[in-house]
Amino acid sequence: MKIRGRLVYIFFPVFIVYLLVLIIPLVRALTYSSLAEIITDLHSGIISSIEYTYVVCAFVAILAVLASLPYAYTMSRHRSVLFRAMDSVVEIPIMIPHTVVGIIMLLTFEPSMPLGHLLSRYIPGYSFDDTLFAVIITLFFLSSAYSIREVGVSYQRSVVDYEDVAKTLGIGEGMSFLVVSMRLLARPMMKGFLLSWARSVSEVGAILIVAYYIFPSFIKLAGVFIYSQWLGYGLYPAAASSAILIITGIVITGIFRVVETVGVRS
Amino acid sequence: MMEIKNLHAKLGKFELSVDHYRTSGRKNFIMGENGAGKSSFLKALSGIIDSTGEIILDGEHVENLPPWKRRITYIPQNLLLFPQYNVRQNLAISIRYGHGDYEIYREVIDLMHLGDLLQKNIWELSGGQQQRVAVARAVISRPRILLMDEPFSMQDERSRMSLIMSVADLLDRYGIDFIYVTHNYRDLELGFDQLSIMSSGKIIESVESVDDLRYYESISLMDFRNIVRIDGRYFRLNDDSIIPSDSGYPAKCTISGDRYLCSVRIGDENFFITSRTSSSYFRFDLSSAREITVAGQNNEK
Numbered sequence: 001m002k003i004r005g006r007l008v009y010i011f012f013p014v015f016i017v018y019l020l021v022l023i024i025p026l027v028r029a030l031t032y033s034s035l036a037e038i039i040t041d042l043h044s045g046i047i048s049s050i051e052y053t054y055v056v057c058a059f060v061a062i063l064a065v066l067a068s069l070p071y072a073y074t075m076s077r078h079r080s081v082l083f084r085a086m087d088s089v090v091e092i093p094i095m096i097p098h099t100v101v102g103i104i105m106l107l108t109f110e111p112s113m114p115l116g117h118l119l120s121r122y123i124p125g126y127s128f129d130d131t132l133f134a135v136i137i138t139l140f141f142l143s144s145a146y147s148i149r150e151v152g153v154s155y156q157r158s159v160v161d162y163e164d165v166a167k168t169l170g171i172g173e174g175m176s177f178l179v180v181s182m183r184l185l186a187r188p189m190m191k192g193f194l195l196s197w198a199r200s201v202s203e204v205g206a207i208l209i210v211a212y213y214i215f216p217s218f219i220k221l222a223g224v225f226i227y228s229q230w231l232g233y234g235l236y237p238a239a240a241s242s243a244i245l246i247i248t249g250i251v252i253t254g255i256f257r258v259v260e261t262v263g264v265r266s
Numbered sequence: 267m268m269e270i271k272n273l274h275a276k277l278g279k280f281e282l283s284v285d286h287y288r289t290s291g292r293k294n295f296i297m298g299e300n301g302a303g304k305s306s307f308l309k310a311l312s313g314i315i316d317s318t319g320e321i322i323l324d325g326e327h328v329e330n331l332p333p334w335k336r337r338i339t340y341i342p343q344n345l346l347l348f349p350q351y352n353v354r355q356n357l358a359i360s361i362r363y364g365h366g367d368y369e370i371y372r373e374v375i376d377l378m379h380l381g382d383l384l385q386k387n388i389w390e391l392s393g394g395q396q397q398r399v400a401v402a403r404a405v406i407s408r409p410r411i412l413l414m415d416e417p418f419s420m421q422d423e424r425s426r427m428s429l430i431m432s433v434a435d436l437l438d439r440y441g442i443d444f445i446y447v448t449h450n451y452r453d454l455e456l457g458f459d460q461l462s463i464m465s466s467g468k469i470i471e472s473v474e475s476v477d478d479l480r481y482y483e484s485i486s487l488m489d490f491r492n493i494v495r496i497d498g499r500y501f502r503l504n505d506d507s508i509i510p511s512d513s514g515y516p517a518k519c520t521i522s523g524d525r526y527l528c529s530v531r532i533g534d535e536n537f538f539i540t541s542r543t544s545s546s547y548f549r550f551d552l553s554s555a556r557e558i559t560v561a562g563q564n565n566e567k
């Protein structure tokens with residue numbers, strides 16, 4: 001006989017309510033527009049905007065994962081108060097309002113600002129706002145924490161011990177990291193990539209400030225595109241574009257889950 | 267032979283401080299309570315954690331060498347076989363990327379009966395098979411000394427002792443000295459060249475026979491029974507010094523073989539004694555008991 005504790009009667013309704021809070025808005029977004037409206041909206045430019053967004057965000061996520069490896073390695077070998085304090089910096093971008101992040105980026109990288117001025121001296125034709133560089137650095141600032149935490153936690157929790165044992169087997173430092181740690185970190189890296197990518201795709205506030213259009217193509221990231229649709233044409237086209245963005249996002253996340261699961265099995 | 271002088275390491279609030287330690291012969295055992303610093307000591311020797319002091323291996327100072335150049339292989343309690351590789355790849359990893367030996371690889375596979383396991387994934391192996399693979403992987407890497415941090419502790423006693431025997435034979439074949447950490451005194455019954463006792467991050471004594479142990483911390487690890495603390499002094503009791511009585515220290519006894527195992531309350535502590543007869547109270551004739559020194563107190567003197 002299956003015996004259930006009493007807690008299930010408290011937790012299960014909360015669990016259901018939580019799922020409904022997530023699912024109802026998504027279902028509403030996907031069903032608000034008719035199929036005809038969605039098909040018509042495919043020609044609005046949302047597809048090219050989504051493609052561009054996904055590629056740029058994938059590039060940013062790759063950068064975040066690449067940054068997470070040396071970061072995790074360094075942090076796992078330095079436990080001093082100073083390094084722990086530095087480690088807490090990683091989460092700061094997550095708590096800053098996104099419009100403020102946009103302002104911060106302008107204050108840092110605009111050619112009229114000290115660092116931006118320095119860059120403009122060495123990079124011919126340097127400019128910041130409405131450039132791809134502005135998009136990448138802003139998204140990286142906002143999303144790298146997710147990769148760094150995902151990879152860093154896995155590395156410090158277990159992978160570093162495998163690496164240490166490999167070293168005592170006579171395997172050099174770099175090779176231990178490469179053939180032992182990197183292989184063990186494949187899954188966290190993939191998960192970190194997906195989290196950073198998803199976070200970048202969802203960003204609007206900071207991008208509105210640093211790159212409403214991206215020169216020279218005048219393309220807009222998907223979030224900005226939908227926002228401008230809503231401002232210019234109202235709810236209907238914005239809802240149809242939102243449905244397209246959500247569907248593609250679910251498909252990509254699903255593919256990642258499958259690859260991750262297959263990867264774990266193999 | 268390995269010799270250590272003034273080895274110090276700090277891990278959070280824990281401090282490892284070994285003034286002097288020298289292996290003697292092939293089989294070196296280290297015992298100590300949980301948290302005594304045994305694992306930290308082995309990690310410091312292998313170079314996994316930072317330490318200061320001198321580590322001399324066969325006359326060569328290795329303390330400034332990185333772990334991969336020391337030729338001191340470490341097997342942790344959880345073995346840490348690489349899960350992304352199969353058994354063959356685990357065994358051969360030091361041949362491919364380190365200073366492992368292919369001839370030893372071939373011999374060890376035969377000697378440890380690993381031939382049928384080579385293509386298996388790590389998670390397909392039983393606990394005992396994983397332990398054999400971990401030892402084989404270490405031996406193939408051609409260490410000058412092998413450090414084993416209770417790698418067989420998850421086995422039942424018979425299997426564990428059998429494994430220790432076969433590993434000792436294997437290491438003898440290749441002339442590899444080893445340091446084996448354990449907290450089970452039964453492991454010593456297989457014989458050892460040197461037994462060292464760790465307590466509070468220090469090696470308090472090293473002996474060639476259990477009978478030579480002097481300190482309370484050491485003797486109580488072998489057998490905690492018949493040791494009592496009275497007025498801050500520790501005594502090892504014998505049959506003559508244990509006196510069942512109508513008054514004295516209160517006790518509760520249960521039968522254990524042909525004797526009684528009694529828990530005796532002395533002050534705020536419980537001690538365990540063995541007695542020929544059951545009693546609710548015991549007195550102790552300390553004149554016929556042996557006083558045991560506490561390592562920390564001895565150092566202060």
